[in-house]
Amino acid sequence: MNNLKKKVTALIVCISMIASLLGSALAADDDKLTISFKIGSEKAYVNLFEVKAEPPQLKGNAAFVPAKVVLEAFGAETIWKEHGKVNIIYRDLDIEFRIGSTYYTVNQEGKELDDAPFISGQSTMVPLQFIEENFDVTVEFDSETGNITIVLEDDGALTDFSFLTNSIGKPKAGNSYFGWSIKVPNGSRLVDISFNSKYTYILNEHRAIGIEISVDEGENKSLDVIYDEAVSNTQKFFDGMLIDSGLFLGAQIPYAEFIYLNFYEEWVMHRIYTNGNRVYSVILTLYYETDPNRISNDKYLKEIMNSFSLGYDGEAKDVQDLSKVAYGFARYENYVHFDYLKKYFNWEINVIPEWNVLATGDNYPLHTRLGLNSDEFISVYVKKIDQFADIESYGEDIARWNDKYLNKKCYSLLEKGSTHVAGYPAYKITFRLTLKGKNYIVDDYYIHHGNFVYNLTLKAPEEKYASQIETYNKMLDTFRINQLDEKSLVKEVDSYWIKYGNQRLGKNDETVKYQNKTFKWSAEFPGYWEKYTYSDESLQLFILPDSGVQIGIEALELNEYIRKFDYTERFSLVALLMYKYDMKEMEKKTIYAKGTNITMYRYRIDDDEQEAFADLKYYFIDTKDKSYCFMIYLPDLFSSDAVRDEVERIWDSFNVS
Amino acid sequence: MIKKSIVVFLVSIAVISVLFSIVSYAEERNITLKVNGRAVSQDVMIIDGTPYVSLDSLKKGLGIEADYDKESGVVNLEDGVLSDAEIIGKVSPSVVGIIGKLKVSSQGYSPGSDNIVIGTGVIYKSTGYIITNAHVVKDMEKIVVVLSNGKAYTARLKAIDEPFDLAMIKIDKGGLTPAVFGNIDEVAVGDKAIAIGTPLSFSFRNSATKGIISGINRSADGEYRFIQTDAAINSGNSGGPLVNSKGEVIGINSIKYVGFGVEGLSFSIPIDTVQYAIDHFEKYGRIRRPYLGASFSEGVAASYGLPVNEGLTITEIEKGSPAERARLKIDDVLIAIDGKEIATKLDYNEILKQYLPEDTVNLTIRRNETILNIKVKFSEKV
Missing domain, CATH: 2.30.42.10 (PDZ domain)
Incomplete structure (x- = not known):
C-alpha cells in the first residue's frame, strides 16, 4: 500500500514536472527572460539554465539578489568602479549606485532605496526594489517559500525602423510649424528636407512618384498675380514646357495649378497656395510616365493633390510631423568642404525657421549668410589669422580701418568694445549703415578660436533691430564653434587663397609702381592693394582689400575697326557692368590731363536687388595705337575722404606712353 | 592414472599455447603505430594475424575524441570534422548584421541618397559585446545590430581604432552565443577558410563564402600583419568572421584592404590582433600604442x-x-x-x-x- 502510494506520488510529480516544463516551454518566447532565485540557494535559473550564484538573502523584509547574475542576464553594461561605485548602462538608463548607500542616480537624477546594496562573498547584492524600480520587469517574491522571480518581457528588440529608412509611417505627412499636411502613398520615404523644413521631398520609389513641398515668404502677392507672373514667364518659373494651367479661386483652399513637362521630360503637376505672407508650392512629379494624360486624369493622384491642407498644427494623429522647428527655432549646421575630400562641421546656430541660407556673392566656402534677404541676416565669416595678439587689438584695428575707409555719410559708429557672445569672449563693433535712404544696425562680433577669427555679424533694419533685438540675441547666443581638425582646415584654407585669392601688390604698405609692359601703361598703388588673379594683360583689376573699391585698367590695340566702336562698346569694363547693373548716366565730358584729351564718363549704380550702391567713373585715353580705359568703382559705403584721395592719387599716377 | 596424465598433458598444452601466444605477443611488441609517417605509439597487438591498435593511440595519433563506455558497451569515436554547413551553423549564432544611417556630418553623407551603411560583426561575449570593423560603424548615427534569429537591437559604440580597422559595440541583450576564437599559431597556408557575413544587401544576412588561407605574414598596408584569403570579401561581409574548419574565428575580415595586392585575394585581421584590440578596448577604451x-x-x-x-x-x-x-x-x-x-x-x-x-x-x-x-x-x- 505504501509502495503504491509512493509510485503514484512519483508519477504525479513526474507528470506535473513535465507539464510545467511543457508549459514554460510553450510560454517561453524568445523575448521573455525569466530569472529565478531562492533565498539561501546557490542555484539560480536564467530561462531554465542553471547558474551558480551568491545566495540571495533576506534582510528584514527586503530580499537581496546578486547583481551580476541579473545584470548579465539582462545584457546590461556594468562597470565596477573603485570605492564601491557601480555604473550600469542599459538602453536609455545610466545608473550609478554605491555599496552601502541608499542614494543612487538614474540619468543624473537622484533616487532613494529603502535598503543599501552590500557585498556578500565576492558578489554585490542589490535589493529587489532596485531591480523593480529601474528595469521594465515584473518581480515576484514569495516570502514563505523564499522564491524570487524576475521577468523581463521586452528585451528592447526593435520593431520600427523608420528612423533608418526615413519612411513615412502614417497616411499623411505634414509640418506643424508651417501648417501644411498632405496624404502620401503608402511606402513613401522622406528623401530630403532643408534644415528649417521649408523644403520637403518625399519619394515613393515603387510607384515612381515624387512630392515636393516648399514654403516661401512671398511679398504678399495675391494668387492671381502669382498666376499671371508664372504664366507669362514659364521658362523662368518652371524650367520646362507648360501644357496646362488654371486658377481655382473657388476651391476649398484656393490654388493656382500648372501642368508641365519639366527639364527632364517628366510630368509635373504644380499647385501654388497662399496663406498671408506665405506661398506654398506643392509639386507632384511622375517619373518614367509615358501616358501624357495620367497626370491630369488619374483619380488617385488627384486625391493626393486635393488632400493638401493648411491648418495642421501637430495635433492630428494620422499625420507624421516633419517639422524641424523646436522652441521656435531651426538649427543650422554649417558643413563645408573645399575640395570634396574632407568635410568640416565648423559651427552651428539656431535661427528663426523662416530664414534661408542666402548666397553670399563671394563663393568663399567659409562665408555663410542666414536670413530672409540682404536687409536682415546673420552671417559668419571665418578668417585664418597668422599673427594674433588678442581679440581686443584685433577688434581695435578693424574699428580704425572702418573709421578710415568707411564713408561717414553711410557709416556711423555707435559702440565698440570687449564683450561676450554665446559664451565666447568677443570684440563687438556696432554701427549704423545708411544706404539708399534706409538705416540698418549692424552688430559685428569678432571671436578668436584656434587659428581663426570668426566674424559673427547681425544686420537688421533699424526699426526691426529695436523691436527684435531679443530674438536676434537669442539666436546669436546659440552660436557654437565645433572642435575641428584645425591643422587640416588651415592647410585647405591656405591652398584656397593661393588658388583663388588676389595678389598683394607690395611686400609692405609702401607705394609700388605697377607696370604693364605689353600695353605700356603704369600706375602707382599703395602696397596693400591687391591685383585680381584672373586678369590678363589687357584687362587688370585692382582692389582695395575688404572693401568693394575697384580700379580696372583695360587696354586695346587701336585700329580702324576698334575706332568704330563707342567707348561703352569697346571696353569690357563698361559693357560687363552695364549688363550686370542698371547704370544711370550722370556726366560725360572731356578733360585735358596727362598732356592729352581724356574722355570721362560718370555713372551711378543703385541696384537694390544686388545690393550695389556705387559711383562709377571711367577715363578713356586714346594714343596713336592704343586705347585705354581707367575705371574707378566706388561703393557708397567705402567712399570716405581717405578712399577718394587714395583713388585720385592712383589715377594721377596712371601713365601711358 | 592415464586420465591424470591426459589432464596434465592437456593442461601443459594449454599452458604452452598460452606461453606461445605470450611469446608471440612478446615478439610482436616491436610494432610501431605511425600516423602519416609520424610515430605515435607502440600500443599495437596482433591477434590471429590482425593488428589491433589501442584507443589511446588512435586518439593521440588522429587527434580525435575516443572513449569506451563500459556500461553501454560502446566505443565512441568523434573526428570533430565539421562539414561546411556544420561550420557555418556553429558560428552563425555569433554573427550579426550591422546596419545604420550615416551621420549628416560624415564625409560620405549626401542629401537625397539613402545614406545607409551595412556590415557584419562578431559577438565575442554573451552579454552583448560585438567586434566589427571601424569603418563600418564610425560614421553611423544610430547603429542597429540584427542577430541571426532576425531580431534587431540598437548598439552603442564603445571603442574604435581606425589603424586596425576594429571597433567594439555593445547591445543590451544577454544570453547570446559568443564566437570561439582560434589560435593564430595553428593557422597554416592552405587551411580551409570560410567568411561569413552580410554581403551587399541586408536580406543576404549570414551568407558565406569559402576559400583557403592564401598567406599569413602578409601586410596590406605595410603597417600590420594580415591573413590573406581567396574567400570573397566585400563591403557587406566586412567586419565579419573568417573561420577555420573547426568553426573557430581566426580573423575579422576587412574590405578596407581589398585592392592592396593581387586581385581575388582579400585580407583578414588576424585573431591575435583582434584579441589584442579587445584587451585594450576593455582596459583602456582605446588602443594604447x-x-x-x-x-x-x-x-x-x-x-x-x-x-x-x-x-x-x-x-x-x-x-x-x-x-x-x-x-x-x-x-x-x-x-x-x-x-x-x-x-x-x-x-x-x-x-x-x-x-x-x-x-x-x-x-x-x-x-x-x-x-x-x-x-x-x-x-x-x-
Whole structure:
C-alpha cells in the first residue's frame, strides 16, 4: 500500500514536472527572460539554465539578489568602479549606485532605496526594489517559500525602423510649424528636407512618384498675380514646357495649378497656395510616365493633390510631423568642404525657421549668410589669422580701418568694445549703415578660436533691430564653434587663397609702381592693394582689400575697326557692368590731363536687388595705337575722404606712353 | 592414472599455447603505430594475424575524441570534422548584421541618397559585446545590430581604432552565443577558410563564402600583419568572421584592404590582433600604442621580401619625442628591440604590440658600423 502510494506520488510529480516544463516551454518566447532565485540557494535559473550564484538573502523584509547574475542576464553594461561605485548602462538608463548607500542616480537624477546594496562573498547584492524600480520587469517574491522571480518581457528588440529608412509611417505627412499636411502613398520615404523644413521631398520609389513641398515668404502677392507672373514667364518659373494651367479661386483652399513637362521630360503637376505672407508650392512629379494624360486624369493622384491642407498644427494623429522647428527655432549646421575630400562641421546656430541660407556673392566656402534677404541676416565669416595678439587689438584695428575707409555719410559708429557672445569672449563693433535712404544696425562680433577669427555679424533694419533685438540675441547666443581638425582646415584654407585669392601688390604698405609692359601703361598703388588673379594683360583689376573699391585698367590695340566702336562698346569694363547693373548716366565730358584729351564718363549704380550702391567713373585715353580705359568703382559705403584721395592719387599716377 | 596424465598433458598444452601466444605477443611488441609517417605509439597487438591498435593511440595519433563506455558497451569515436554547413551553423549564432544611417556630418553623407551603411560583426561575449570593423560603424548615427534569429537591437559604440580597422559595440541583450576564437599559431597556408557575413544587401544576412588561407605574414598596408584569403570579401561581409574548419574565428575580415595586392585575394585581421584590440578596448577604451617618435624606412631587400635583415633606418625624429630624448640620430639603423630582430616596419609594429606606453625597452642600434644598446622609454601615440 505504501509502495503504491509512493509510485503514484512519483508519477504525479513526474507528470506535473513535465507539464510545467511543457508549459514554460510553450510560454517561453524568445523575448521573455525569466530569472529565478531562492533565498539561501546557490542555484539560480536564467530561462531554465542553471547558474551558480551568491545566495540571495533576506534582510528584514527586503530580499537581496546578486547583481551580476541579473545584470548579465539582462545584457546590461556594468562597470565596477573603485570605492564601491557601480555604473550600469542599459538602453536609455545610466545608473550609478554605491555599496552601502541608499542614494543612487538614474540619468543624473537622484533616487532613494529603502535598503543599501552590500557585498556578500565576492558578489554585490542589490535589493529587489532596485531591480523593480529601474528595469521594465515584473518581480515576484514569495516570502514563505523564499522564491524570487524576475521577468523581463521586452528585451528592447526593435520593431520600427523608420528612423533608418526615413519612411513615412502614417497616411499623411505634414509640418506643424508651417501648417501644411498632405496624404502620401503608402511606402513613401522622406528623401530630403532643408534644415528649417521649408523644403520637403518625399519619394515613393515603387510607384515612381515624387512630392515636393516648399514654403516661401512671398511679398504678399495675391494668387492671381502669382498666376499671371508664372504664366507669362514659364521658362523662368518652371524650367520646362507648360501644357496646362488654371486658377481655382473657388476651391476649398484656393490654388493656382500648372501642368508641365519639366527639364527632364517628366510630368509635373504644380499647385501654388497662399496663406498671408506665405506661398506654398506643392509639386507632384511622375517619373518614367509615358501616358501624357495620367497626370491630369488619374483619380488617385488627384486625391493626393486635393488632400493638401493648411491648418495642421501637430495635433492630428494620422499625420507624421516633419517639422524641424523646436522652441521656435531651426538649427543650422554649417558643413563645408573645399575640395570634396574632407568635410568640416565648423559651427552651428539656431535661427528663426523662416530664414534661408542666402548666397553670399563671394563663393568663399567659409562665408555663410542666414536670413530672409540682404536687409536682415546673420552671417559668419571665418578668417585664418597668422599673427594674433588678442581679440581686443584685433577688434581695435578693424574699428580704425572702418573709421578710415568707411564713408561717414553711410557709416556711423555707435559702440565698440570687449564683450561676450554665446559664451565666447568677443570684440563687438556696432554701427549704423545708411544706404539708399534706409538705416540698418549692424552688430559685428569678432571671436578668436584656434587659428581663426570668426566674424559673427547681425544686420537688421533699424526699426526691426529695436523691436527684435531679443530674438536676434537669442539666436546669436546659440552660436557654437565645433572642435575641428584645425591643422587640416588651415592647410585647405591656405591652398584656397593661393588658388583663388588676389595678389598683394607690395611686400609692405609702401607705394609700388605697377607696370604693364605689353600695353605700356603704369600706375602707382599703395602696397596693400591687391591685383585680381584672373586678369590678363589687357584687362587688370585692382582692389582695395575688404572693401568693394575697384580700379580696372583695360587696354586695346587701336585700329580702324576698334575706332568704330563707342567707348561703352569697346571696353569690357563698361559693357560687363552695364549688363550686370542698371547704370544711370550722370556726366560725360572731356578733360585735358596727362598732356592729352581724356574722355570721362560718370555713372551711378543703385541696384537694390544686388545690393550695389556705387559711383562709377571711367577715363578713356586714346594714343596713336592704343586705347585705354581707367575705371574707378566706388561703393557708397567705402567712399570716405581717405578712399577718394587714395583713388585720385592712383589715377594721377596712371601713365601711358 | 592415464586420465591424470591426459589432464596434465592437456593442461601443459594449454599452458604452452598460452606461453606461445605470450611469446608471440612478446615478439610482436616491436610494432610501431605511425600516423602519416609520424610515430605515435607502440600500443599495437596482433591477434590471429590482425593488428589491433589501442584507443589511446588512435586518439593521440588522429587527434580525435575516443572513449569506451563500459556500461553501454560502446566505443565512441568523434573526428570533430565539421562539414561546411556544420561550420557555418556553429558560428552563425555569433554573427550579426550591422546596419545604420550615416551621420549628416560624415564625409560620405549626401542629401537625397539613402545614406545607409551595412556590415557584419562578431559577438565575442554573451552579454552583448560585438567586434566589427571601424569603418563600418564610425560614421553611423544610430547603429542597429540584427542577430541571426532576425531580431534587431540598437548598439552603442564603445571603442574604435581606425589603424586596425576594429571597433567594439555593445547591445543590451544577454544570453547570446559568443564566437570561439582560434589560435593564430595553428593557422597554416592552405587551411580551409570560410567568411561569413552580410554581403551587399541586408536580406543576404549570414551568407558565406569559402576559400583557403592564401598567406599569413602578409601586410596590406605595410603597417600590420594580415591573413590573406581567396574567400570573397566585400563591403557587406566586412567586419565579419573568417573561420577555420573547426568553426573557430581566426580573423575579422576587412574590405578596407581589398585592392592592396593581387586581385581575388582579400585580407583578414588576424585573431591575435583582434584579441589584442579587445584587451585594450576593455582596459583602456582605446588602443594604447607605444610611441617612439621616429620615422623609419625599410632596407631595399626588405621591400622585396628578400631574406636578409638590413634593419630599419631612422629617417626622421620628432621634436620632444622619446627618440630625441634617447639621442637617436637620423641614419641610425634599428636592428632589434629587446633582442627581437626587426627587418620590416611590420615587424616593428607587431613587436610593439607587446609593449605599452611608459614601458622601457632596449634598442639595438647600428650607428656607423658600431652596435649600440640604447634604452628608450615609450610615450603614448596620440
